[in-house]
Amino acid sequence: MAAVVTRISVAGDRPYDVLVGRDLAGDLPALIEGAAQVAVLFSAPLRARAEMIAAAAGIPAVLIEVPDAEAGKTVDVAAMCWDRLGERNFTRTDVIVGVGGGAVTDLAGYVAASWLRGVRWVPVSTSLLGMVDASVGGKTGVNIAAGKNLVGAFHPPAGVLCDLDALDTLPADDLLAGLAEVIKCGFIADPRILELAESYTDSAVLRELVERAIRVKAEVVSVDLKESGLREILNYGHTLGHAIEKREKYTWKHGHAVSVGMIFAGALGHLSGRLSFDVASQHRAVLESVGLPVSYSADAWPELLSAMRVDKKARAATLRFVVLDGLAKPGILSGPSEELLARAYAEVAR
Ligand SMILES: NC(=O)c1ccc[n+]([C@@H]2O[C@H](COP(=O)([O-])OP(=O)(O)OC[C@H]3O[C@@H](n4cnc5c(N)ncnc54)[C@H](O)[C@@H]3O)[C@@H](O)[C@H]2O)c1
Ligand SMILES: O=C(O)C(=O)C[C@@H](O)[C@H](O)[C@H](O)COP(=O)(O)O
Numbered sequence: 381m382a383a384v385v386t387r388i389s390v391a392g393d394r395p396y397d398v399l400v401g402r403d404l405a406g407d408l409p410a411l412i413e414g415a416a417q418v419a420v421l422f423s424a425p426l427r428a429r430a431e432m433i434a435a436a437a438g439i440p441a442v443l444i445e446v447p448d449a450e451a452g453k454t455v456d457v458a459a460m461c462w463d464r465l466g467e468r469n470f471t472r473t474d475v476i477v478g479v480g481g482g483a484v485t486d487l488a489g490y491v492a493a494s495w496l497r498g499v500r501w502v503p504v505s506t507s508l509l510g511m512v513d514a515s516v517g518g519k520t521g522v523n524i525a526a527g528k529n530l531v532g533a534f535h536p537p538a539g540v541l542c543d544l545d546a547l548d549t550l551p552a553d554d555l556l557a558g559l560a561e562v563i564k565c566g567f568i569a570d571p572r573i574l575e576l577a578e579s580y581t582d583s584a585v586l587r588e589l590v591e592r593a594i595r596v597k598a599e600v601v602s603v604d605l606k607e608s609g610l611r612e613i614l615n616y617g618h619t620l621g622h623a624i625e626k627r628e629k630y631t632w633k634h635g636h637a638v639s640v641g642m643i644f645a646g647a648l649g650h651l652s653g654r655l656s657f658d659v660a661s662q663h664r665a666v667l668e669s670v671g672l673p674v675s676y677s678a679d680a681w682p683e684l685l686s687a688m689r690v691d692k693k694a695r696a697a698t699l700r701f702v703v704l705d706g707l708a709k710p711g712i713l714s715g716p717s718e719e720l721l722a723r724a725y726a727e728v729a730r
């Protein structure tokens with residue numbers, strides 16, 4: 381029996397499909413049609429898969445190894461990639477392919493967005509987080525000293541390949557990190573996800589979770605690519621999450637930081653009178669039940685508050701947070717007092 385491939389469409393000026401299935405390398409040639417060569421960006425743990433993808437391209441490929449995880453998401457690494465593309469006379473019809481988790485695909489997308497002011501790119505997602513979030517929606521970028529993802533571009537891919545086989549080798553902690561973004565989709569849009577999340581180790585349930593989360597993201601970015609409104613809901617838990625990542629010098633996994641950030645956002649929703657105690661408490665229950673972190677150092681608060689000021693949702697000195705008015709009812713809380721923020725942080729402080 382042929383393996384089932386699910387195709388989830390993303391609309392917009394440059395529509396594309398996200399393919400979820402197994403053994404998807406054969407779908408790459410259609411996405412790179414017209415290219416004379418591809419550049420395949422990858423980090424060491426994904427070398428074998430990157431070589432397999434390069435061979436499947438069927439045209440000359442340059443393999444570019446980058447440092448793993450957040451160490452690869454820097455301006456210096458992007459500059460190294462630009463140099464490699466220059467050496468190969470990479471033109472506007474050529475294509476960049478990112479094989480890896482969200483860090484490699486964010487970098488690959490940014491290199492594609494900036495090379496010759498924009499060439500085609502294809503994320504071949506190998507982590508849960510990459511499949512359900514990073515590879516969909518065209519947010520690309522790198523980190524700088526001032527904070528997470530502060531340099532980047534909106535540059536939608538030509539298509540996305542999510543090969544579920546890759547998840548077999550993904551370390552358990554990285555699977556968990558991806559689950560945080562899946563659970564985020566449960567709180568902001570699809571509460572059925574919250575019921576399914578506890579049995580995510582069952583491969584059929586995992587596939588359903590992947591597809592449900594991609595659909596949530598695809599629907600949002602289809603109508604608001606550049607985050608002028610609705611797309612902000614995908615940032616649930618990220619205002620504090622990104623501040624934690626920065627404070628930890630990017631040694632904490634993104635999903636783990638977002639997990640703590642969601643507990644904080646749930647508390648903020650409740651303490652501002654918008655969210656019931658029950659739904660706020662459900663955040664801790666769900667995230668704790670799967671094994672994600674739900675607390676962070678009490679002493680860190682002043683540093684975190686300062687780091688949150690460069691959040692992309694902030695407007696001048698006004699901090700803005702995604703909160704819930706109920707399950708699947710996201711909204712914006714603008715300019716909460718420092719006293720309210722500190723009370724919400726007390727809910728995660730240890
Ligand atoms: N662009 C977006 O919209 C968006 C959305 C969410 C997150 N992100 C970004 O994504 C990044 C996090 O992504 P992530 O959780 O995938 O982390 P990651 O890319 O750092 O990957 C985590 C680890 O898993 C390894 N790995 C990945 N796939 C593997 C596989 N199949 N087998 C074995 N090892 C594998 C990687 O080499 C790495 O060591 C963050 O930088 C975050 O900011 C971007
Ligand atoms: O796609 C989005 O929009 C998101 O906010 C998804 C987030 O999960 C993701 O981590 C994103 O990279 C955060 O974006 P940023 O603009 O806050 O850096």
Ligand SMILES: [Zn+2]
Nearest residue numbers: 561618634638
């Ligand atoms: Zn995220």
